[in-house]
Each structure stands twice: as C-alpha cells, then as structure tokens.
Amino acid sequence: MDKMNENKSSREELLSKIRELEFAAVDLNLYLDNNPRNIKAVEDYNRISEELIKLKKLYEMEYGVLTNFGYSQSRCPWSWVEDPWPWESGE
Amino acid sequence: MYQNFTPYSNPYFIPNTRSMMPPMGELELVRAYIVRQPYTGLFPLSEALHKGTIFPNLYMPYPGK
Numbered sequence: 001m002d003k004m005n006e007n008k009s010s011r012e013e014l015l016s017k018i019r020e021l022e023f024a025a026v027d028l029n030l031y032l033d034n035n036p037r038n039i040k041a042v043e044d045y046n047r048i049s050e051e052l053i054k055l056k057k058l059y060e061m062e063y064g065v066l067t068n069f070g071y072s073q074s075r076c077p078w079s080w081v082e083d084p085w086p087w088e089s090g091e
Numbered sequence: 092m093y094q095n096f097t098p099y100s101n102p103y104f105i106p107n108t109r110s111m112m113p114p115m116g117e118l119e120l121v122r123a124y125i126v127r128q129p130y131t132g133l134f135p136l137s138e139a140l141h142k143g144t145i146f147p148n149l150y151m152p153y154p155g156k
Contacts, residue, residue, distance in 0.1 A: 020136040027145040031128065038130050048136075 012089075014059050018066075021052040 028045040035041060056066055064079030065072045131148050139145040
C-alpha cells in the first residue's frame with residue numbers, strides 16, 4: 001500500500017511538472033510570436049521545451065502514453081486505455 | 092440564456108484605455124496597436140500556472156481576490 005501511494009505521488013508530481021512546463025512553453029510561444037528576435041526569450045523557450053520533452057519521455061516510459069494518434073509509441077498492452085482516466089485522478 | 096451579457100462596451104467594466112495611450116498627436120486614426128512588452132524575466136513555473144501567466148508584467152489579478 002505504501003509502495004502504491006509512493007508511486008501515485010511521484011506520478012502526480014511528474015504530471016504537475018509537465019503541466020507547468022507546457023503552460024510556460026505556450027506563454028513563451030505567444031510572447032515570441034510578437035517578439036521573435038528576443039534572444040533571452042528564445043533561450044528560455046528552448047530550455048523549457050528541452051525539459052518538457054525529457055519529462056514527457058520519462059513519464060511515458062514509466063506510466064504509458066500521454067497522447068495518441070501517432071504522437072508517441074506504446075508498450076504492449078496498449079497503454080492509452082489504462083487507468084486512471086483524467087476524471088479518476090481524484091484532483 | 093446570457094441574461095447578463097452586454098453586447099456593447101460597458102464603460103464601467105473596461106479600463107480607461109485613453110489614459111494609457113500616448114498623446115493623441117502621436118497616434119494615427121483607426122490603427123490598432125500593442126505596447127511592446129519588455130522581457131523582465133519569468134515567474135517560477137509552479138507559480139506561473141496558478142497565476143495564469145509566466146510574465147510578471149502581465150500579472151493583473153482582480154482587486155477583490
């Protein structure tokens with residue numbers, strides 16, 4: 001049981017990090033649309049994207065795919081249909 | 092449905108944009124413009140998601156909160 005809780009919390013933690021990074025990437029994307037030559041913003045965008053890609057990969061290897069329709073590869077059995085669904089996460 | 096929706100701009104709910112604009116002489120008629128946003132650094136990412144922006148100079152919470 002303790003082991004299960006521990007797994008759940010690290011999964012949630014990783015998912016929160018991914019959400020935070022994804023939000024930051026979107027916001028910087030919008031800034032860069034208007035300020036494409038701001039090198040600091042491009043650097044921050046690249047740093048955040050690199051971290052985001054890394055954490056998504058880590059998450060998908062550990063817990064299954066985050067996206068379907070060909071955006072990432074699944075182990076077998078097909079992990080898209082594994083629990084929990086977003087409304088089952090207890091948030 | 093949409094009983095409280097006001098399809099025209101309500102002066103009580105929009106900021107006084109005129110006061111934030113440069114003097115009239117410097118502006119052309121019928122031109123939309125956006126003030127250049129300086130890059131002043133970012134909120135810590137966990138704060139940004141809760142505040143709704145990563146940019147400190149765009150963070151304008153409602154006074155009631």
